[in-house]
Amino acid sequence: MSVRYNFRENEEKWQKAWEEASLYKTTEDPPHFYVLEMLPYPSGRLHVGHARNYTIGDVLARYKHMCGYSVLHPMGWDAFGLPAENAAIQHGISPRLWTLENIQLMKQELKTLGFSYDWDREILTCSPTYYAHEQKIFLDFLKNGIAYRKESFVNWDPVEGSVLANEQVIDGKGWRSGAPIERRKLSQWFFKITDFSQQLLDDTALLDQWPEQVKTMQANWIGRSEGAFVQFPLVGKEDVIEVFTTRPDTLFGASFIGISPDHPFAEMLSQDNPTLQTFIAECRSQGTSQKEIDTAEKKGYNTNLTVQHPFLENKTLPLYIANFVVMDYGTGAIFGCPAHDPRDFDFATKYKLPILPVVKSTKEAPLPYEGEGTLYNSNFLDGLSVEDAKLKAIHKLEEKDRGTSKTIYKLRDWGVSRQRYWGCPIPIIHCPTCGVVPVPENQLPVTLPEDVTFDKPGNPLDHHPTWKYVSCPTCGEAALRETDTLDTFVDSSWYFARYCSPSSPEPISREKAESWLPVNQYIGGIEHAILHLLYSRFFTKALRQCGYWNLSEPFKNLMTQGMVCHETYKDQGGSWLYPYEVERQKDGLIKKEDGTPVYAGRSEKMSKSKCNVVPAAKMVEDYGADTTRLFLLSDSPPERDFEWTDAGIEGSWRYLNKLWRLVTSHLSDITMVNLEEIPVTFTEKAFQLRKLTHKTIERITHDIETFHLNAYIAHLREFSNAIEGFQLSEDSDRWVLCEALTILVLLASPALPHLTEALWEELGHSDFIYQASWPIPDPSLVQQDIIKLVLQVNGKMRGTLDVSPSIGEEEIKALVLETLKPHLQGHPLKKFIYIPQKVANVVI
RNA sequence: GCCCGCUUGGUGGAAUGGUAGACACAACAGACUUAAAAUCUGUCGGCCUACGGUCGUGCCAGUUCGAGUCUGGCAGCGGGCACCA
Numbered sequence: 071m072s073v074r075y076n077f078r079e080n081e082e083k084w085q086k087a088w089e090e091a092s093l094y095k096t097t098e099d100p101p102h103f104y105v106l107e108m109l110p111y112p113s114g115r116l117h118v119g120h121a122r123n124y125t126i127g128d129v130l131a132r133y134k135h136m137c138g139y140s141v142l143h144p145m146g147w148d149a150f151g152l153p154a155e156n157a158a159i160q161h162g163i164s165p166r167l168w169t170l171e172n173i174q175l176m177k178q179e180l181k182t183l184g185f186s187y188d189w190d191r192e193i194l195t196c197s198p199t200y201y202a203h204e205q206k207i208f209l210d211f212l213k214n215g216i217a218y219r220k221e222s223f224v225n226w227d228p229v230e231g232s233v234l235a236n237e238q239v240i241d242g243k244g245w246r247s248g249a250p251i252e253r254r255k256l257s258q259w260f261f262k263i264t265d266f267s268q269q270l271l272d273d274t275a276l277l278d279q280w281p282e283q284v285k286t287m288q289a290n291w292i293g294r295s296e297g298a299f300v301q302f303p304l305v306g307k308e309d310v311i312e313v314f315t316t317r318p319d320t321l322f323g324a325s326f327i328g329i330s331p332d333h334p335f336a337e338m339l340s341q342d343n344p345t346l347q348t349f350i351a352e353c354r355s356q357g358t359s360q361k362e363i364d365t366a367e368k369k370g371y372n373t374n375l376t377v378q379h380p381f382l383e384n385k386t387l388p389l390y391i392a393n394f395v396v397m398d399y400g401t402g403a404i405f406g407c408p409a410h411d412p413r414d415f416d417f418a419t420k421y422k423l424p425i426l427p428v429v430k431s432t433k434e435a436p437l438p439y440e441g442e443g444t445l446y447n448s449n450f451l452d453g454l455s456v457e458d459a460k461l462k463a464i465h466k467l468e469e470k471d472r473g474t475s476k477t478i479y480k481l482r483d484w485g486v487s488r489q490r491y492w493g494c495p496i497p498i499i500h501c502p503t504c505g506v507v508p509v510p511e512n513q514l515p516v517t518l519p520e521d522v523t524f525d526k527p528g529n530p531l532d533h534h535p536t537w538k539y540v541s542c543p544t545c546g547e548a549a550l551r552e553t554d555t556l557d558t559f560v561d562s563s564w565y566f567a568r569y570c571s572p573s574s575p576e577p578i579s580r581e582k583a584e585s586w587l588p589v590n591q592y593i594g595g596i597e598h599a600i601l602h603l604l605y606s607r608f609f610t611k612a613l614r615q616c617g618y619w620n621l622s623e624p625f626k627n628l629m630t631q632g633m634v635c636h637e638t639y640k641d642q643g644g645s646w647l648y649p650y651e652v653e654r655q656k657d658g659l660i661k662k663e664d665g666t667p668v669y670a671g672r673s674e675k676m677s678k679s680k681c682n683v684v685p686a687a688k689m690v691e692d693y694g695a696d697t698t699r700l701f702l703l704s705d706s707p708p709e710r711d712f713e714w715t716d717a718g719i720e721g722s723w724r725y726l727n728k729l730w731r732l733v734t735s736h737l738s739d740i741t742m743v744n745l746e747e748i749p750v751t752f753t754e755k756a757f758q759l760r761k762l763t764h765k766t767i768e769r770i771t772h773d774i775e776t777f778h779l780n781a782y783i784a785h786l787r788e789f790s791n792a793i794e795g796f797q798l799s800e801d802s803d804r805w806v807l808c809e810a811l812t813i814l815v816l817l818a819s820p821a822l823p824h825l826t827e828a829l830w831e832e833l834g835h836s837d838f839i840y841q842a843s844w845p846i847p848d849p850s851l852v853q854q855d856i857i858k859l860v861l862q863v864n865g866k867m868r869g870t871l872d873v874s875p876s877i878g879e880e881e882i883k884a885l886v887l888e889t890l891k892p893h894l895q896g897h898p899l900k901k902f903i904y905i906p907q908k909v910a911n912v913v914i
Numbered sequence: 915g916c917c918c919g920c921u922u923g924g925u926g927g928a929a930u931g932g933u934a935g936a937c938a939c940a941a942c943a944g945a946c947u948u949a950a951a952a953u954c955u956g957u958c959g960g961c962c963u964a965c966g967g968u969c970g971u972g973c974c975a976g977u978u979c980g981a982g983u984c985u986g987g988c989a990g991c992g993g994g995c996a997c998c999a
Contacts, residue, residue: 074952111999152998224997235997283918287994290917360995364915394915398996413915481996488997558999597993599918604996632920633993672991679998704938705926711919711992718926718939725938727952780927784937791937860933865980867933903979909932913979 075730077694081824085184093838094186096142103139104586105131106566106625108594108602109146109193112172113153116179117683118714119595119634119676122702125821126631126779127593128185129703132820133774135186136844142586143186144569146193147173150493150558152235153678158492158524165492166520169196179687183695184823186840191572195561200568201494202515203577204560208497209508210616216262219506222485223332223358226254231527233489237679239357253354258487259496259554263608267292267479270607279627281709284599291600293480298464299401300473302327302377305386309335311377314400314478318467319459320407322448323428325418327377328370328392330402336391339373346371346391353393368417369393380472381449392417398482412438429456484605486557491522491530493555501542501549510543516551529553562602563609566592566624580619592625595633596709597675603628629777632711636682638671646681673713684714696822697723703821704783725787726825729818732790733811733829739798740808741834749802756806762792763810764851770817771844779821786818813845861886862911863893871910879904886910 088094107127110120124145131143147169154165161168173194180187193200211217225234229247233256238245263270271292274285297316304311311327329336331353340346349371356362370390379385387405394413395404408418409427415438418425428451429443445451450466451459467473487496495516497509509516519537522530531537531553542549564578570586571579594602603625610624639647641661652668653660659668676683689698701722706712752760766789773782793810796803812833819826819839830839854875859882861869868890873882883902887894890912897914904910 108999113999148999233997236995237998239997287918291995293917358997361915364995366915484996490997557997559997562999595993595999596919598999600994601996602999635992675993677998707927710927712926715925715939721939724952731953778928781937784928787937858933862932862980865932865978870933901979903932905932909980911932911979 075727075825077696077726077824080828081182081184081695084824084827085181087827088184088838088840091838093840094143094188095190096144096188097140098585099140100585101139102142102586103131103134103591104142104589105134105591106142106144106569106589106593108592108598109148109195109562109565110176111148111151111153112169112176113678114172114175115683116176116183116686117634117676118686118689118702119683121183121686121698122634122708123593123595123631124180124183124185125699125702126629126708126777127591128699128823129774129779129782129820130591130593130777131186132823132840133844135840136816136819136842138843141186142191142569143188144191144193144572145180145185145187145189146191146565146569147176147195148558148562148565149173149194149196150555150561152237152490152492154492155490155524162524164520164522166196166518169492179690182690183686183699186823191569193565193568193572195494195558195565196492198515198517200565201561203568204494204556204564205497205509205514205516206511206577207564207613207616208556208560209511210618211261211612212508214612214616216265216612216615217486218260218262219257220260220483221255222258222260223253223354224256224258224489225358226252228252232529236357236359239359242355242357242362250355251357252351253356253358256487256489258485259498261484261486261608261612263484263605264479264481266608266611267294267481269611270481270604273607273611273622276623277625277628280625281628281630284596284603284628284630287599288604291481291604294477295480296475296477297460298467298473299476300380300405300467302380302387302405304389305376305378307375311335311389311403312401313403313405314476315405317407317410317460318463318473319445319448319451319454319456320410320428321379321381321405321463322451323407323409323426324379324387324405325408325423325426326406326414326421327387327389328395328404328406328417329389330395330397331391331393332397333391333395333402339391346373349391353391356393363394363396366393368413368420370417370421372421380467380470388423390417390421399480400478409437410439412440414438484557484559484608486560487554488557489529489532489553490555491518491524493558494561495531496552496554496556498552499540499542499549500552501545501547503547504542504544504549507542507544507549513543531555559602559605563605564613566606567613567619578613578618583619584621587619587621588624588626591627591629593629593631595675596630597633599630629708631708632706633675634714635673635675635711636684636714637673638680638682640669640671642666646679648681649684675711676714684716689719693719693723694726694824696825697726700725700783700821703779705780707780708777725790726822728794729790729814729822730825730829732794733815734832736807736811737832740804740811743805743808745805745809745812747805749805752802752806753800755796756800756803759792759796759806759810761851762789763806763813764847766817767813767845767847768852771847774820783821786814786821789814789817815839816842816845857907859886859907860909861890862909863890864913865911868893875907879906882910886912 105127107123131141135141149169154169157163157168158165225239227234227244227247227249229249234244239251243250295316298318300313302311331350340350356366370392373389375389376386377389406414408414408425426447428448430446431439431441431443442456445454445459464475497516499507501507519534526533538551538553540549540551566589567578567583571582606624610621639652641647651662653662659670661668701719766785769785770782815826815829827839856872857875859871859873861871901913
């Protein structure tokens, strides 16, 4: 028996044995437990952030299997997306081949980490066997009124002549061309997620095992607001501007009306007004992202038109076209009350508009003031609270037929059209006669052509010589295929269902899906808290509406792991550098290759686009899978972000060897032990070890159930330290040692599957440890017979007292006062606080 | 800008409102060794008059017998903001 653990030999041996035994093939017998980690984008290499995510899932999957569940633990690839097209443009490689090569590499890396995936269920979203079903779902959405077409804006790069993603717009300019980006209107496909706003909001109540922060973020995203629509007739014109407001109470403080540059009325006004056209064009030169709109300088165009105030006959308000008003929210028009809204305040200050306060705070508060208070300067609302004034203002508006109460949502419909090649084709044909015609289901899938080129700007599907030219399925006349593809978020909005029946001829086998779903434990990065998770929830409800199943929520429990972050580096030319390309010297960072200076940027979540990734493969190569897994688990709690450092991996490697030695060096001591035959008596030290053994089972079971996985590892280490210090003297000690070692190996197995598999065999077992049962603690050994009571004087710790848990309060009091005598110095007792089993506090 | 988080020794972190720093990493000292590696032992928040005391969980206030933990405010850092995934 070698003293040092040979991870290379051992890990390879057992991975092969597991595969030959099809150990991780899903079984269907109940009870079921579905463990799912968010599927990765195949960017090329597995980095430590991925490895952390999957290790967390693997611990749970193995643990649940040992607890007797049939575990579904699948893995797949979110294989469509922009990076493949960028690779095609840069290196001339086909997006498909690039993606498949990456998948092959990453799959190999995943396998070396020893995860318990059922690879028979692997999904590639870029495979026609997957996206055919997505196209069927799209057609069902269309039939059920969930998919529809409307016009909407995209980022347009006028130099490249193509649509850019938000990520490709940097400071308002195209990332490759550097040209200022325009917002351009295109006709695109949308999913009617807004029909489900209230349901999505209400059903968060069902998600009791989701982190509060995620539910809060989703609720804020859906953004239900109660308020009013208010009509402002234009003075001297027929038109009426309708605004949405959540603050009808502040109508008497209104000093202007702002409408979005994209508002139909603004477009109408601009028709014979070149100055206004220029202004609108300027507004549209902002990108489409919310952040850009919010942080851009407030700008307005005075139309010189005025509107009538709903309550005051003699009051009119100027009508501005304002860049901070968005068309997608409410009516695309607001009334500005500068005294009580910061954006309106900025705007009014800039254009010297009146700022009339109408809500008085109880305390001195600077303007703009958004809090509670009493109305003044407000005619019939004077003296009312904000809440009451809202109701009364709405009531009055309704009475005068100038407005109505209204609840609206910030959530917008989901635009799913992408003007790109590497995505799921939208199964639609545009016929000059019949209009929009769905591709008949028996002609699915609409597959992507392989012979595409990326030498021209724009969508390769659009300028493919033949692909889009088809005949109309309805009338047979010449027609055109839709050349837009689906947003890749669509692919990941239903994959969890496909895993339940990966080869079913229908998109989803209702029987299988309903037997496995909702996912018992979903694990992934907190960065997906809103979009991916909300889209998946929407899909689940939309699929129910289309009759796919009777399921309302996809993920029962959600665990959001924190991000693994790393410093970012750029060279002199501004190109991103990988950490391994950078060397740290006394006076700064240099590029290893040529010694030129390197600039360190802020620490960010690991992502391929910024090169700040640490590949997992190197660690596995140098230290093995188990050490890597142990390190990723032990260093920080899963839900917390952490800054990556290499320091500490050595410590994990040492622990692995320690475990190996601990068990193998005692094998000869315990060979004769039969764990079925419990000795009648134990020595005191053996009894203490038994108690720790069972206490450890209890703690670790709890740690895994609650995802305190760093505590899990700490408790394993504590337990090993205790076993290490245990000296054999009697025969019954051997039994206790054998029990402790066996349980140690079992408890370590979800984290360290290879090492524990070898030790399990050494301990004389012929099955795989994955097939063994998770240990159950003996309740009589877990009970505490002596409590360490903390003694305090005025809340400060002054000592401890060992007492029996059954001791009475009076008895305790006497004992405590006696023990603390030196600290009391004869002061009279004011209060005695006793929290059984915890603390006794003497207040003097 | 808006929404959501996070902040504890040199470092990662532990702590159902009840002994702050478990378990590790790094460092230092020692044992073993011809030597190295490996392994083992010890020290390891600051200050003080040091077998004791005192301060200490980003900053300021509050609630409480008692606050790292709860409440309010501030600062710094991170995530998301609808076409990165």
